[in-house]
Every structure is written in structure tokens, then in C-alpha cells.
Amino acid sequence: MFIEVKLETMIIIMKSHVTDDEIRAVEKKLESMGMGSNVSRGIERTVIGAIGDERKVDKEALEALTGVEDVIRVMKPYKIVSRESHPEDSVIDIRGVKLGGKQIQIISGPCSVETQSQMDSAAQSVAAAGCRLMRGGAFKPRTSPYTFQGVGVEGLEMFRRAADKHNLPIVTELMDVRMLDTFLEHKVDVIQIGTRNMQNFDLLKEVGRIQTPVILKRGMSATISEWLMAAEYIAAGGNHNIIFCERGVRSFETYYRNMLDVTAVPVLKRETHLPVIIDPSHAGGKSWMVPALARAAVAAGADGLLVEMHPAPADAWCDADQALSPNQLNELMGELRGIARVIGREL
């Protein structure tokens, strides 16, 4: 009896004054789905526990039956990414750099790859600041088709050359499934899936087939469950090297670009074993906000940050107003080191 209760994966709450026929109809429907049932008749309500693999259940079909008030899942719809399935924190190894452990990783670099000298100079500053990973976009998802779209494959080459001099693994955004082979040829160390592609399921399935770590940015209007389910798409394909990145969500506020949802950090740390990082640059959208948001993110328990830094911010081809200068990055790293120490972590 107890074992049966444990296997109940869905609860069907019946309307008050439900008839025996309506109860039998639910039992028959569950049976047709390959599920068992367990009816408990209360004074006010009758509830039916569905027993078995809830993936077999068509929730809408149950909800459509007369007499059914509500159908509630007992199990989380995400499996592999859930902390239930993997209680310990997952640490992702990016060419020897560990993300998700005690050490916090600051991933820095320009919004976009522009020229070889810009990338050389950026890589030099990223390494000098003590960052172990570098970011940079060769393919840019821009709001307008008339703005700079990224330098493309040539940009990947420039990025690789600049980063390799300092042995920095590279993080760059993949927008199109057709570019995946090119990314693999250039040995991109971490593939970023941007906010606009969080629910591009075909793209998620493709990066799920490889083992390259993936940074999955939160869709700007996505709920935490949608975000976890998007990660589950990648995980279901076999790639469990997933890093969640909160980058601010759409809100009613117009003073800043997005609203940084720091609350997502503790919530995700509870729901998933995978690392969680924050992008303070795209959240605030202004460089002067970046240090404050970065400090909040680290204090809240983020495993890393994705920070835009440009050798000469005013000359940046993209997101010029939100990039830190090399000096500002240095200063920020010092502040973050102090916060990390207080919370028992290190930079």
C-alpha cells in the first residue's frame, strides 16, 4: 500500500458531488494510458492518484473529463537537470577550468569580435585581470537587421588566436544549427545559447548531441520552469554540461535595459545541480551599473559572471555603453575577491 502511494505521479482532484460513473471514467482513462489508480474518497472531495510513469499521461485528456476539477503533477517535469536526480553540485570542466565548484569564474571579453588587434588587447586584459575564460561574439543576434551583425567565421579565428596566446578557453554564441560544425572545427570551448534562442528547440537538440559545455541564457520573458525545460532538452540528448545564465528579464521599468533577477540564483541552486552564472552587463545595459550587479550576483551565490569588457569601450562596435574598461574590470575583480572570501568561496 505504502509503495503504491509513493509511485503516485499525478493527483486528479474530482469536483464535489462527483458520481461513481465519473470516477470510473477517470480510472478507465488512466488504464488506457497504462497507468494504475488509487481512489481516496473524502467527505468533501474524492481524489484519484495516478500510479506509474507520468510521461504516459495525457494531462489535457484527463482534464477534459466531466467530474475532474484539477490534475496536478507530483513529480517535476524536468528530470536530468533536477537536483532531485543529482543531489550534489555538478562541476563542469572547461579545459581544466572548473565551473560550479568553490572557485567562481569571471568570463570576460568584448560584446563582439571586431579586429585581431582588438581581440589581442582584450585577451591580454582578461588574463591580466585574473579571469580564466574569455567571451566574445562572432555572430551577433541584433534587434535591427541594419546594425552590425558580427564578423562571422573570420571572427572565430581571430578570437581563437587571441585567446590561445593566454590559454583562455573561449565562450561564443551559436545562433544557427548550420554553424555547429564550424564551431566544433574551431574548438569553441563553451557554446552560448542566447536569450532569443532559449526555446529554439531544434538548436537545443543539436547542442544536446555533443559534449561541449553550453551556457543557456534565460529567455528575456521565460519563467524558471520554461528555462529548466529548455535545459532538459539539451540534457535529454546526452549533453549534461549545461550552465544557466540569468541576464535580466523584461519588466515595466524603462530606466535600465532589463531587470536582473537575482532571485533566480537561489531558486535555481535549489532546483538544479547545474552551475548558475549571471550576466550583469546585459541586465543593466550601462557600464556604471555592472559592478553593483556583479557584486550582488556573487553575494547571492552565482558560480560565475559573464562580463563585457572592451579595450576601448567608446570605440566598441556593439554594446559600447555597457562594456567595462580593462581598469574597471581589474577593480571589479578586486571587489569580487573580497565578497567571495566572505561567503567561503574564491575567485
Ligand SMILES: [Mn+2]
Ligand atoms: Mn553584448
